[in-house]
Amino acid sequence: MSxxxxxxxxxxxxxxxxxxxxxxxxxxxxxxxxxxxVVLALAAVGLNLALGLGGLLSFGHAAxxxxxxxxxxxxxxxxxxxxxxxAGIPATTSMPLIWITAVxxxxxxxxxxxxxxxxxxxxxxxxxxxxxxxxIYYFAxxxxxxxxxDGLSLSVRNAFPGVNTAKPLPYxxxxxxxxxxxxxxxxxxxxxxxxxxxxxxRQNGTRLAAVGIEPFNIRLVAFAVSAMIxxxxxxxxxxLNRFVGPSMMSWHxxxxxxxxxxxxxxxxxxxxxxxxxIFVLFEYVLGGITERWQFFLGLILLGIVLFxxxxxxxxxxxxxxxx
Amino acid sequence: MSEPVLExxxxxxxxxxxxxxxxxxxxxxxxxxxxxIGPNGAGxxxxxxxxxxxxxxxxxxxxxxxxxxxxxxxxxxxxxGLARSFQISSLAQEFSALRNVMLAVQxxxxxxxxxxxxxxxDKDLTEPAMAMLExxxxxxxxxxxxxxxxxGERRQLEIAIALALSPKAFLFDEPMAGMGPEGSKRLTSFxxxxxxxxxxxxxxxxxxxVFALADRISVFxxxxxxxxxTVDEIRGDPEVRRAYLGEAA
Numbered sequence: 001m002s003x004x005x006x007x008x009x010x011x012x013x014x015x016x017x018x019x020x021x022x023x024x025x026x027x028x029x030x031x032x033x034x035x036x037x038v039v040l041a042l043a044a045v046g047l048n049l050a051l052g053l054g055g056l057l058s059f060g061h062a063a064x065x066x067x068x069x070x071x072x073x074x075x076x077x078x079x080x081x082x083x084x085x086x087a088g089i090p091a092t093t094s095m096p097l098i099w100i101t102a103v104x105x106x107x108x109x110x111x112x113x114x115x116x117x118x119x120x121x122x123x124x125x126x127x128x129x130x131x132x133x134x135x136i137y138y139f140a141x142x143x144x145x146x147x148x149x150d151g152l153s154l155s156v157r158n159a160f161p162g163v164n165t166a167k168p169l170p171y172x173x174x175x176x177x178x179x180x181x182x183x184x185x186x187x188x189x190x191x192x193x194x195x196x197x198x199x200x201x202r203q204n205g206t207r208l209a210a211v212g213i214e215p216f217n218i219r220l221v222a223f224a225v226s227a228m229i230x231x232x233x234x235x236x237x238x239x240l241n242r243f244v245g246p247s248m249m250s251w252h253x254x255x256x257x258x259x260x261x262x263x264x265x266x267x268x269x270x271x272x273x274x275x276x277x278i279f280v281l282f283e284y285v286l287g288g289i290t291e292r293w294q295f296f297l298g299l300i301l302l303g304i305v306l307f308x309x310x311x312x313x314x315x316x317x318x319x320x321x322x323x
Numbered sequence: 324m325s326e327p328v329l330e331x332x333x334x335x336x337x338x339x340x341x342x343x344x345x346x347x348x349x350x351x352x353x354x355x356x357x358x359x360i361g362p363n364g365a366g367x368x369x370x371x372x373x374x375x376x377x378x379x380x381x382x383x384x385x386x387x388x389x390x391x392x393x394x395x396x397x398x399x400x401x402x403x404g405l406a407r408s409f410q411i412s413s414l415a416q417e418f419s420a421l422r423n424v425m426l427a428v429q430x431x432x433x434x435x436x437x438x439x440x441x442x443x444x445d446k447d448l449t450e451p452a453m454a455m456l457e458x459x460x461x462x463x464x465x466x467x468x469x470x471x472x473x474x475g476e477r478r479q480l481e482i483a484i485a486l487a488l489s490p491k492a493f494l495f496d497e498p499m500a501g502m503g504p505e506g507s508k509r510l511t512s513f514x515x516x517x518x519x520x521x522x523x524x525x526x527x528x529x530x531x532x533v534f535a536l537a538d539r540i541s542v543f544x545x546x547x548x549x550x551x552x553t554v555d556e557i558r559g560d561p562e563v564r565r566a567y568l569g570e571a572a
Contacts, residue, residue: 188441193436193445196418196442200415200418200426203415208415209396209397214399218435
């Protein structure tokens, strides 16, 4: 087992063990905190596919996160009021159905956004993804049917067959399973032919084209898959907070996801997990001491960018090698 | 005479007032090595870029295997069977030499939209890729990242990638550059055997290599071909001697 695998396993166990312990000691708050780590990590795993493997610095992934959230919120609201969605299609409170819808919606929105954005690169790509996300953000704000600026509250958490989702620990376990599944998917895709082409597109797009593979097509599919994972995380986040609002889509959220990845290690399997742990820990511990906790997070980020480009995982397990 | 594999007619490309390609026509025939020589800045690399598709010509036609490829992008031309090497090595730097070649094998085999099977234990990729590295004497360095290879090894790797595409024509842009006399000599005899796999357009400054390899030579000056002919014809051409070869020939 490589050093990185061992460290990844430790992170996975820590993230599972801490809330189990907290639940055993009757501290549900910490279970919810751990669920927040898991869901943010899942959103960042999605972004890590585009950013880490493909080198696509999307500054608009909050849009997909928010879309997933709104899918959960809108479906649940309709179901609660016993109104059909559109054209007589019934709404649902079933999590699996909500997740599938969230993933499909995020993917369908990501395809045209990606198809336009990927015609640019570098700083233009960052700006155009930001612009698309802000458009969706302002759309959500100005749409009174679903709460507008105030967002939507879910009166009860959506349902999962055979699980009492209202309790913190079962809901944590659902989210944890989703995160592990996404990490497995990331690992498999990374090592596949598609993943090879995607990483080559990041390293040298001209080389990829010169052997006959269109970098654009590879990047577009990666962008869509990345958005789908982030969309799923959005649906889980809405159920976690029993609330969805436009702030899920704001550029702060996009920035946070990028920060998570850089803290943990760009392109590393467990980078988003480590990043989310640091982020939420800071938010909680420092946030309890001072309202300006983000100042200190900024200092840490500065240190990592200057001295530890590989993030926490790079620091712990060294440079990755593609043999 | 056989149909040309590659046929270029009256190709033109300007950068502002500079005519980098000024009405170039040439043909590449099966079994041939066609060398492009000329002073720096004569437009040889610019021509290679236009054939490979990384630059678009202003006018003129490029026909490859009978098909007009002027409207195709670089990847589409590569899929048709044009394999190029770059004047300055262009590799996936973090990938090992083997993974670089595997990428070409994967491209030749068709779909890159496969998400499950892991490439490192996919013998359909690793075995052909290793065979190509063996052909260019790089098998011992298969697992070294491209960024850590020496300059000469990177040139060899570029050739292995081109070979892995089983192309219908090679476009080699100064493959000998910076190889040293020993390396150049070995590469010369290697390229000599390649003409039977696919014809080759070869940009090269090493005149010993050019005279040893070329079936035909075209001499570029200021974006135009001033002479095309066999090695002996070019060596004897007074205009070429004055413009480029000087006393060395």
